[in-house]
Amino acid sequence: MAALNKVLDVAGVSKRFGANEVLSDVSLQVDKGETVCVLGPSGSGKSTLLRCINWLERPDAGQIYLNGQRVGVSGAGIAMSDRDLSKIRTRVGMVFQHFALWPHLTVLQNLMEAPVQVQRRPKAEVRDEALALLEKVGLVEKRDAFPSRLSGGQKQRVGIARALAMRPDLLLFDEPTSALDPELVGEVLVVMRELAHEGMTMVIVTHEMGFAREAATRVLFLDRGRNVESGPPEQFFAKPETERARQFLQRYAGDTANGKH
Amino acid sequence: MIHDFGIVWTERALLLSGLANTTILSVLAAIASLLLGFALTPALMSKHLAVSGTARVFVDGMRCVPFLLFAYIVYYGLPSLGLRWDNWTSGLFALIVYNTAYMAETLRGAWVAQPREPIEAGVAFGFSDLKLFRRIILPPLLLSAGPVIGNQTIQIIKDSAFLTIIALPELTHAASSIQSRHYVPFAAFITAVFLYWGLCLVVEAGVNSVGRLAEARR
Numbered sequence: 001m002a003a004l005n006k007v008l009d010v011a012g013v014s015k016r017f018g019a020n021e022v023l024s025d026v027s028l029q030v031d032k033g034e035t036v037c038v039l040g041p042s043g044s045g046k047s048t049l050l051r052c053i054n055w056l057e058r059p060d061a062g063q064i065y066l067n068g069q070r071v072g073v074s075g076a077g078i079a080m081s082d083r084d085l086s087k088i089r090t091r092v093g094m095v096f097q098h099f100a101l102w103p104h105l106t107v108l109q110n111l112m113e114a115p116v117q118v119q120r121r122p123k124a125e126v127r128d129e130a131l132a133l134l135e136k137v138g139l140v141e142k143r144d145a146f147p148s149r150l151s152g153g154q155k156q157r158v159g160i161a162r163a164l165a166m167r168p169d170l171l172l173f174d175e176p177t178s179a180l181d182p183e184l185v186g187e188v189l190v191v192m193r194e195l196a197h198e199g200m201t202m203v204i205v206t207h208e209m210g211f212a213r214e215a216a217t218r219v220l221f222l223d224r225g226r227n228v229e230s231g232p233p234e235q236f237f238a239k240p241e242t243e244r245a246r247q248f249l250q251r252y253a254g255d256t257a258n259g260k261h
Numbered sequence: 262m263i264h265d266f267g268i269v270w271t272e273r274a275l276l277l278s279g280l281a282n283t284t285i286l287s288v289l290a291a292i293a294s295l296l297l298g299f300a301l302t303p304a305l306m307s308k309h310l311a312v313s314g315t316a317r318v319f320v321d322g323m324r325c326v327p328f329l330l331f332a333y334i335v336y337y338g339l340p341s342l343g344l345r346w347d348n349w350t351s352g353l354f355a356l357i358v359y360n361t362a363y364m365a366e367t368l369r370g371a372w373v374a375q376p377r378e379p380i381e382a383g384v385a386f387g388f389s390d391l392k393l394f395r396r397i398i399l400p401p402l403l404l405s406a407g408p409v410i411g412n413q414t415i416q417i418i419k420d421s422a423f424l425t426i427i428a429l430p431e432l433t434h435a436a437s438s439i440q441s442r443h444y445v446p447f448a449a450f451i452t453a454v455f456l457y458w459g460l461c462l463v464v465e466a467g468v469n470s471v472g473r474l475a476e477a478r479r
């Protein structure tokens with residue numbers, strides 16, 4: 001049944017900050033194993049959309065379902081308790097533009113913190129898994145380093161491993177390579193590509209057009225808070241339907257070459 | 262002169278008990294004002310103007326009152342409002358309330374200077390309330406505020422000397438008793454100065470070890 005495969009369902013979400021309508025009636029469904037890339041100019045509401053998914057922002061209208069469970073609102077339309085919200089959030093991993101690692105913890109501790117403290121999983125098991133994840137992102141030798149001692153690319157690989165350590169059903173990426181020096185972008189995209197191949201379910205906000213073209217199962221183009229266009233990447237990049245998307249792609253044409261590391 | 266220090270030596274028990282009292286006063290006041298400062302910091306940053314305004318008036322008010330005057334008010338003034346405390350209670354109360362204002366302001370500064378993203382990551386990873394504060398917000402805050410908290414602790418040690426005027430038997434009071442008993446002002450006060458200095462060195466050693474922890478993470 002298709003419905004069982006649906007990890008994320010964003011249904012008609014709107015959000016405004018004061019008079020500024022940042023999201024207007026945005027819908028998005030993501031099936032298990034999909035990599036959806038969200039594209040759009042700066043200020044178009046991409047971050048806000050991601051932040052609504054794990055309820056860092058409360059949408060003004062619309063619903064969000066994670067594996068069929070309503071996010072942020074419990075049965076009778078009451079705001080969800082912190083406990084339930086926290087449970088949902090641990091099933092959604094988030095990767096931040098500026099890494100947002102916890103500066104007082106070592107790399108390994110960053111990975112173990114939420115699984116041990118929030119999910120209350122046994123420490124030994126979490127530690128083994130965290131080390132395996134560090135192996136996977138190529139940073140096992142940095143496990144006892146503090147984040148401040150790492151390069152941007154290394155920090156972001158730790159950021160991805162930290163999100164994976166919670167065994168999430170869904171990973172959200174908010175411009176994971178935008179803060180990186182160009183020569184460090186590749187090492188992060190390699191990890192993300194691998195996750196896509198392994199069938200991790202991901203929603204990725206990015207300006208890396210090359211990556212989106214290759215790795216996305218679907219792209220969603222946001223402009224001024226509206227879902228202007230969405231579809232398979234081959235179609236979007238070759239024959240965008242709207243003038244807005246065409247202009248946007250022209251502006252980022254240079255990045256298409258860049259992204260193919 | 263050597264002879265004068267000899268006299269001070271014979272009164273060492275008095276000096277040491279003064280030193281012990283100064284240490285107890287300062288440690289209690291530093292811990293209590295730090296904790297109360299933590300409680301007051303969110304009020305200073307509250308979105309409700311009534312709350313933040315009240316906290317602000319208290320903090321700015323305290324910081325403009327000389328400590329000596331404040332201690333006078335607590336010990337001699339409050340009894341006329343029906344609050345009559347012994348000198349220990351009054352002294353400790355004055356030190357704690359006065360320094361809470363400084364601690365709150367220090368912590369507020371360190372708090373707003375913290376990057377927002379790691380805290381938001383904490384929320385996104387399921388931390389909330391007390392656990393968010395304890396595991397994610399507090400540790401980097403203490404590391405960055407450590408040196409200023411240390412300075413404030415040294416300030417508390419020095420302010421506690423004023424409590425001699427309400428006859429609290431702390432170090433300055435002990436030195437003063439020795440000098441009036443034996444007429445050896447220079448020897449008695451210099452000895453006290455060195456003992457204060459020793460206390461400050463201990464605090465600074467603590468600050469330096471926090472600084473080393475912070476440096477490794479910077």
Ligand SMILES: Nc1ncnc2c1ncn2[C@@H]1O[C@H](COP(=O)(O)OP(=O)(O)O)[C@@H](O)[C@H]1O
Pocket residue numbers: 017020022040041042043044045046047048049
């Ligand atoms: N917390 C907030 N308060 C007020 N305005 C906000 C807030 N967050 C975002 N915005 C505004 O919403 C719009 C969309 O922001 P954002 O979602 O960050 O866009 P993007 O990630 O696509 O660049 C911008 O105009 C931004 O200024």
Ligand SMILES: [Mg+2]
Pocket residue numbers: 046047048174175
């Ligand atoms: Mg953004």
